[in-house]
Amino acid sequence: MSLNETLQEHKDTLLAALADAHHERLGELLPELRSADIAEILEEILEEDDDLPVAQALLECLPLERRANVLGYLPGEEQLEITEAMPDEALLLLLEEMGSDERTDLFKVLDEDRREALLRRMARQEREDLKRLASYEEGTAGAIMTSDYVAIPSGMTVSQAMMRVRQTAPDAETVYQLYIIDAEGRLAGTLSLRQLMVARPGAKVDDIMIKDVISMAVDAEQEEVARIVARYDLLALPVVDADERLIGIVTHDDAMDVAEEEATEDFHKGMSIGQLEDGVSRVPLWSLYRKRVTWLVLLVFANLFSGAGIAYFEDTIAAQVALVFFLPLLIGSGGNAGAQAATLMVRGMATGDVGVKDWGTLLGRELLVAGSLGLTMALAVAPIGVMRGGEAVAMVVAMSMVTIVLFGSLLGMCLPFLLDRLGWDPATASAPLVTTLIDASGVLIYFSIATAILTGV
Amino acid sequence: MSLNETLQEHKDTLLAALADAHHERLGELLPELRSADIAEILEEILEEDDDLPVAQALLECLPLERRANVLGYLPGEEQLEITEAMPDEALLLLLEEMGSDERTDLFKVLDEDRREALLRRMARQEREDLKRLASYEEGTAGAIMTSDYVAIPSGMTVSQAMMRVRQTAPDAETVYQLYIIDAEGRLAGTLSLRQLMVARPGAKVDDIMIKDVISMAVDAEQEEVARIVARYDLLALPVVDADERLIGIVTHDDAMDVAEEEATEDFHKGMSIGQLEDGVSRVPLWSLYRKRVTWLVLLVFANLFSGAGIAYFEDTIAAQVALVFFLPLLIGSGGNAGAQAATLMVRGMATGDVGVKDWGTLLGRELLVAGSLGLTMALAVAPIGVMRGGEAVAMVVAMSMVTIVLFGSLLGMCLPFLLDRLGWDPATASAPLVTTLIDASGVLIYFSIATAILTGV
Known part of the structure; x- marks a missing residue:
């Protein structure tokens, strides 16, 4: 760079x-x-x-x-x-x-x-x-937290707490959010410096603190930490151990870095690229090769199913070579629509906009949208079908388009939920994976319809 | 939702x-x-x-x-x-x-x-x-800033400034970063509340403030605002007008929201989905249809080039129908590799990791990585070529694989830079666009090589 x-x-x-x-x-x-x-x-x-x-x-x-x-x-x-x-x-x-x-x-x-x-x-x-x-394990709250926070023992007065803030100011990561801990080190409440500054100096911090603190378990995923910081507009998020003892905080700037890192990882996963240990312009070539090659080669083998499908319909193709004309178009369109549907779900799940239990509603919505998309694209392609192969071919192509786009979209939409269910990262439902699956099924759908209509079987 | x-x-x-x-x-x-x-x-x-x-x-x-x-x-x-x-x-x-x-x-x-x-x-x-x-126009710094900041007139002492902080505390978005403005309202410097608290009460703020303030023009893109806040770990970023007068600040939580919003937009663009006005589970169906259909239909027409290529080689195909077997595999693999390369560039440019002038270096790197990927995939597919069509077909398929993957990767890598040069958003280099372009060129490459080798032309 x-x-x-x-x-x-x-x-x-x-x-x-x-x-x-x-x-x-x-x-x-x-x-x-x-x-x-x-x-x-x-x-x-x-x-x-x-x-x-x-x-x-x-x-x-x-x-x-x-x-x-x-x-x-x-x-x-x-x-x-x-x-x-x-x-x-x-x-x-x-x-x-x-x-x-x-x-x-x-x-x-x-x-x-x-x-x-x-x-x-x-x-x-x-x-x-x-x-x-x-x-603490990489990728958890523990691995990104800092232990430089301002802890105020329960029972202190506002002026004592203020003194503590002044003393800790040079070392603490942030002095703007204070954490009140009880005798066992458990997180009892929180106070912003702003609240402390306008409080009566003799008041007890326990009386003015906010008791219902948002905190995170030390082994929570860093992605979740970033999501909570963003959702509640926090300056810092306290991290507690299994006994509710305060052991660190994650500050807003580190949460923002995590959010960027996780988005980049999801972008790459969306194209079946493994997690890079550095920016694309700096990562060693050998590593870049490895992170890209795995899925590409796997997909080569998956693509053999498309080939097998084609081999199975070899007679239909030999009888009507014009059908090959529309093959890239049909499987490409299905792949595009499916990749769109998958990406909408994957990103929605990452930002918390889509939850696993929204699955049913979203399926209904996708059915309507993908049906309309398929019909529109079928209308666009039908005249070309007539031109290149006559009305029968046009009908085959139009029917295949609707079916493949609908099927592809539903597959793309459901795959992230399915992967999540299996305990995998939904982002594994990458564009390459989705399009490869749709290539294979598209071939079957297209030539089945063609065989049925053109040979009257 | x-x-x-x-x-x-x-x-x-x-x-x-x-x-x-x-x-x-x-x-x-x-x-x-x-x-x-x-x-x-x-x-x-x-x-x-x-x-x-x-x-x-x-x-x-x-x-x-x-x-x-x-x-x-x-x-x-x-x-x-x-x-x-x-x-x-x-x-x-x-x-x-x-x-x-x-x-x-x-x-x-x-x-x-x-x-x-x-x-x-x-x-x-x-x-x-x-x-x-x-x-202020949507998408600019002006549209996301707040005017509730703490401005300290130049010349004030630390204790006067502290008094001002206490007075403004209930209304200001943040009291933790203070902005010192001169008589003309220009941004002269900044002080954190932490610095103010440990300073001598009688000192002038002008003597302790940081003069070299990072600020943003009011018409700067919100994406840039988020990037600067993340890069320099800021609590808030001051926004100035053309005369360097302070007119607002963007706080860290709003910058984080912008970063998330921009990442989502790029995710969707990466699959040729237009900007949604709401989350995928809430946006009206008609709008979701419109944002997805435009590019899909455009790509239907672009895909006709693949069809035209196939029509041109109809004789080669009719003579050797087994070639069709490998068609989805070859163009799919090229598309996957190309979409990977495009995504790596688009995300790198969005996070600031890749700059336009890195183009040359990155091209060299991509040449090496894509060449290796192509060779690996050719090796994976060659035995299947032998099985299905004999040695000649295997050679055609292997050579096509290397060429298509290399060509596709370079195309995918260069497209974002080209679009940026034309003043477009690099993220327009979406997976669907890249794979469609590679489908068409892949057909030409594959059947040209096949015609040359199999018919000896």
């Missing part, structure tokens, strides 16, 4: 200043750049230019806090590359400075030996926290 | 309490429900049950602030239905209570006469604000 023009300019100026060892100029430039942008420039230096020393030199020009931020924005591969040559002490300082969620992500990309060495040098509490956060 | 189980229970209890006019019970139940959930229950009462009086009765049980919130969560159609019977005074009270962005959205769904009547009764400043916000 190459940089956009503004970033490219910044990069050029930075590299020139670095080359001249013009520290004053660097000191002016760097504070003006945002951490996300510096990370992107670093990424290009590491990847396109393959120049680790320059990347390291650039990173070292930043103050510690900035360096930790920038490092947090880098993808795993680049994090590993740039930290490999770093002495343990330097890396420890950086890890300490990072937010607990980013620290954990970085920690996870390091190799076993390095991790052990680092853990040994950490303070006990920090070590326990890191080990715990690193232990 | 039907409710999930918990909400269904809540709905049943609420309706029972309403029917018995059991106000005490309602007074206990309602505060426990979130506005987003009450809105969903209302939506179902209006749609599935078609029971406006019950919906109105339920809404009237809520305190004014709650009522305004719930109304803000309803889709436009339901907002119109439920406000139609409301007297102007009641609606005015609700509008006053709503956030400025939600007020504007509601205002826009009302009919002309109602809008005029309401505007006449509003205070001048409120009227101007509403008219201005309603004037």
